[in-house]
Structures are given as C-alpha cells and as structure tokens.
Amino acid sequence: MEKLIYFWKGYIKIRIRGEQTERFLNLCRGRNICVRKLLRHPDGELTGIIAIRDFFLLGPLHRKTRVRIHIVEKHGMPFFFYRSKKRKAFFLGILLWIGLFIFLSGHIWNIHVEGNRRCSTQEILDFLEEQGVVHGISRKKVNCGRLAEALREEYPEMTWVSVKMEGTSLSLEIREGILSEKKEESTQNAFSLAAEKNGKIVKMITRAGVPLLHVGEVCKKGDILVSGELELKNDSQEVYQYQYVKADADIYIQYKQAYYHEVPLAYQAEVFTGKEKRGVSFRAGNWCLAFGEKAEKGFERSIEYHPFQVTESFFLPVSYGKIIRKEYKKTARKYTEQEAKLLSWEILQAYEKKLMEKGVQISANNVKIEVDHETCISKGSLEIIEKTGREVPIERREQPEERTTEND
Known part of the structure; x- marks a missing residue:
C-alpha cells in the first residue's frame, strides 16, 4: 500500500555527496523527512528515494551541511502526466474510458437465476423480457420488489422469490412449493380417479372418496379406482342422497414394461x-x-x-x-464381447435413471444381455411401480325421491 501511495504522489531518487552526510541525515530525521532505500557506496556517496513533498524541504538542510544533492531518477504519476501533457489523444482515451466505466456500472449485464426446478431458466428470462428487464437495462429502471411480486403472480408454484442487484448483476433466488390457492380453486369440481395403465395395485392410501379396488387386485386402463361419488344411507340402508367430492388418494400400481435394445459390434x-x-x-x-x-x-x-x-x-x-x-x-x-455387454449395461442403467427421474420405482430387472456374431441384444422386461390416478369427471345421478310413511 505504501508503494502505491508513493507512486501516486510521485517520488525522486537522489544522490548525496559531501563531508557532512551523517549530519544531513540526522537533520532529515529531526524534521520527519523520510529517505527510503538508503544505500552507502564505497566512495562515500549516499543514494535514496524521497517523496516530492519532502524534496522541497531539503533546501535549508542543504545550506547548513553544504552537501551536494543530485536528482538521479523521477517516478510516479505527476511526472508521467507532465511528460504526457502533449498527448491529447491519450488523455481523451482516459476520459472516454472513465465515462464508459461509469455507463457500464449503471446497467445490468448479468442475470442469474437459482433455485428453480419446475420453471426453466429460459422461461423465467422470457418473462423478465416481457416485463422489460433485459441485459443492458439501467439499474434505475429495475424495481426489485415489483419484479418479485410479478413473478409470484405469474408462477403460483413459487412460494418465495428474492430479487436483488449486486453491482452489474441481477440475482433471482426462487423457492418452489405446493400450488397456491388460486390453482386449487380451479379444481373445485368433483372427480374420480382412474387407472392410467394395466397393472396390480400394490399400495393405496385414500383421503377422500370411495375406493372401488383394493391392494392386490388387478386393474385395467380406465378402471375407476377411487370414486368421488358418496352414497348417504339411512337406517334401512337405503340411499337417500348422493354427494360428490374430489377424490384424493395415493395409488401405486405394478406392471411389466418390455425392454429391447441392440448394439452393433462393428x-x-x-x-x-x-x-x-x-x-x-x-x-x-x-x-x-x-x-x-x-x-x-x-x-x-x-x-x-x-x-x-x-x-x-x-x-x-x-x-x-x-x-x-x-x-x-x-x-x-469392433467391440469385444465384454465391451459390448458393458456398453449395453450402461445404456440400460441410463434408461432406468430416466424412468426414476419421472418418479417411478423399479422393483425387478429381468433383462438379459446376449451377444451373437454381429450384435449385442438386450431384451426382457422391467417391473415398475408407478403412481397412478387420472382425474375423470363424474356422471351425476338424480337424487332419490324422498319417501314418506303414512300413519293409519
């Protein structure tokens, strides 16, 4: 830091000759004049570095001790600007650079989005562009509070949004959770849950509605698993009213999915x-x-x-x-038999990984890998456990007529 200050203010390298050099240095010390990097040469000369301000204080000391002071070198910004005073283009370039720096520092050049999973980063950037927030926008035109509010309104799944500016960077931190009440209100109509594929029910947790099939039973695609129609019965077990609710259940079915893949050896x-x-x-x-x-x-x-x-x-x-x-x-x-089997196994693992990313479970792997003269063939089936339950509308029945009893 001290070197930087000296360079900014300017400094001079001097050579001191004379018989009273020691007295000269003592006088400098008494007047708080700092001579840095002081060296004594074999011929008795002294060389050192002194600030410009202190150099102009050496006159009285020079007259008292009658030493000779010579300037050897000049360094620092003052001398640089003095030598460059005729270079108008240079100073113009400095002014333009300072102006460009001030202009660039007042705009947003980097937009960073983190924490988003359901909404892609490009989708969020497109929405920001619709709001007028793009790369290069002035910092004064960005209202972080309004921008966060607009994001929450556009994407109900965002439970928390933080927008802040750091230098020329705009950071968006997002947390996603359950859907908001506005989205839930759009599903107030009653419905039942139907099977999306053929399979065997391995797990069912019903929260609302009447289960029509149970764990261990086989279902076909389109079968109603949980009905949203409730039958209200009297003491005589006669239906006197139908009520309709939104069926709500976690239903998992197990089914086999065929797998086939070929890898040519050549x-x-x-x-x-x-x-x-x-x-x-x-x-x-x-x-x-x-x-x-x-x-x-x-x-x-x-x-x-x-x-x-x-x-x-x-x-x-x-x-x-x-x-x-x-x-x-x-x-x-050409692949060797071992290389072909290893490659086929890696392809199978990548396929299983994609399935698991969709939320399915693989309970068994019945795939066999065989190699003939030209091809490595993987064939068999995977036993998959997947959550099911497609919302289907309910055909509403007419309410039963009220029955009255006549007293004789």
Whole structure:
C-alpha cells in the first residue's frame, strides 16, 4: 500500500555527496523527512528515494551541511502526466474510458437465476423480457420488489422469490412449493380417479372418496379406482342422497414394461490424431468476431467463453473465448464381447435413471444381455411401480325421491 501511495504522489531518487552526510541525515530525521532505500557506496556517496513533498524541504538542510544533492531518477504519476501533457489523444482515451466505466456500472449485464426446478431458466428470462428487464437495462429502471411480486403472480408454484442487484448483476433466488390457492380453486369440481395403465395395485392410501379396488387386485386402463361419488344411507340402508367430492388418494400400481435394445459390434470410432488448431473469439451482445476459425471436415470444435469481470459482481457485456479444433479420423473398429455387454449395461442403467427421474420405482430387472456374431441384444422386461390416478369427471345421478310413511 505504501508503494502505491508513493507512486501516486510521485517520488525522486537522489544522490548525496559531501563531508557532512551523517549530519544531513540526522537533520532529515529531526524534521520527519523520510529517505527510503538508503544505500552507502564505497566512495562515500549516499543514494535514496524521497517523496516530492519532502524534496522541497531539503533546501535549508542543504545550506547548513553544504552537501551536494543530485536528482538521479523521477517516478510516479505527476511526472508521467507532465511528460504526457502533449498527448491529447491519450488523455481523451482516459476520459472516454472513465465515462464508459461509469455507463457500464449503471446497467445490468448479468442475470442469474437459482433455485428453480419446475420453471426453466429460459422461461423465467422470457418473462423478465416481457416485463422489460433485459441485459443492458439501467439499474434505475429495475424495481426489485415489483419484479418479485410479478413473478409470484405469474408462477403460483413459487412460494418465495428474492430479487436483488449486486453491482452489474441481477440475482433471482426462487423457492418452489405446493400450488397456491388460486390453482386449487380451479379444481373445485368433483372427480374420480382412474387407472392410467394395466397393472396390480400394490399400495393405496385414500383421503377422500370411495375406493372401488383394493391392494392386490388387478386393474385395467380406465378402471375407476377411487370414486368421488358418496352414497348417504339411512337406517334401512337405503340411499337417500348422493354427494360428490374430489377424490384424493395415493395409488401405486405394478406392471411389466418390455425392454429391447441392440448394439452393433462393428462401429466407426473417432480417433484424435493429436493435431490441434486454435483461435480466439470476441463477443459483445449478439455481435461476435472470431479469428483462426475455419469450417473443415474432420475437426471437433469446442469454444469456452469467459466474461470480462472488473469485480466479483461487476460484469462487462464483453467476453472472449478460446477456440480449439482437434483433428480426428474415423476408423472401423469392433467391440469385444465384454465391451459390448458393458456398453449395453450402461445404456440400460441410463434408461432406468430416466424412468426414476419421472418418479417411478423399479422393483425387478429381468433383462438379459446376449451377444451373437454381429450384435449385442438386450431384451426382457422391467417391473415398475408407478403412481397412478387420472382425474375423470363424474356422471351425476338424480337424487332419490324422498319417501314418506303414512300413519293409519
């Protein structure tokens, strides 16, 4: 920090000669004049660094001790500006840079969204664009409170939204939960729950409605599992009124899903030769300029952009990227039996992972992998447990007529 202050205020390297150099240094110390990096040479000379302000205080000391002081070097911003006073374009560039810096710091150049799962980031960015919030908007035009309120109104599943500005970055933190009451109000009509696939019921928890099928029974697609129609009976077990509710239940069915996949043993492999071609790309908004990029067959292209960042939260709307193109050649190859089985197993695992991401459970895997001369075949079935219950409307019946008893 001290070096930076000296450079900003300017400093001078001086050479001191004479018979009373020690007295000269004592006088400097008594007047709080600091001489840094003081060195004594074999011929008795002294060299050191002194600030510009302190240099002008050496006159009386110079006359008392009759030492000779010579300026060896000049450093710092004051001397730099003095030498550059005729360079008008240089100072104009500095003023333009300062103006550009002030302009860029007053706008939003980075919009960061986190915590969203149901709503994609691009969907949220499109909604912000409809609200007039885009990259490059002035910070003064962004109302964080109103923006958070608009997001909650547009997406009822968002239970909490935080919008804050940090430098030139706009951060949106989102928490999603259960649907709001507005969405629930749209489902006030009564309905029943029907099976979406053929299968066997393995679990059922009914909260509202009348279960028509139970655990262990087999259902077909379209069968009513839980009815939203309630029959109210009197003491004689006669129905005197029908009531209709929204059926609510957690129903899980088990069924078999066929699986079949082929992996040819012969394939074309892309073998990299080790030859690379590099280039540079600059991007500002929708404008892009690339150097060293050429469309050629047999090359795999990759590019990674890095935004220019002044501080942790101050992003400039300009980024640079490194272009790497690696040469490859296609070569005919053939999987071994072990490699083909391993690849087929990985494909099966990826398929199961996609199913589980949809909320299903896999209770058993009955897939067999066999290899012949040309193909590796995976075939069999998966036993899947999945939640079911499709809402279907209820055909309302006429209410039973009231019965009266006559007394003789």
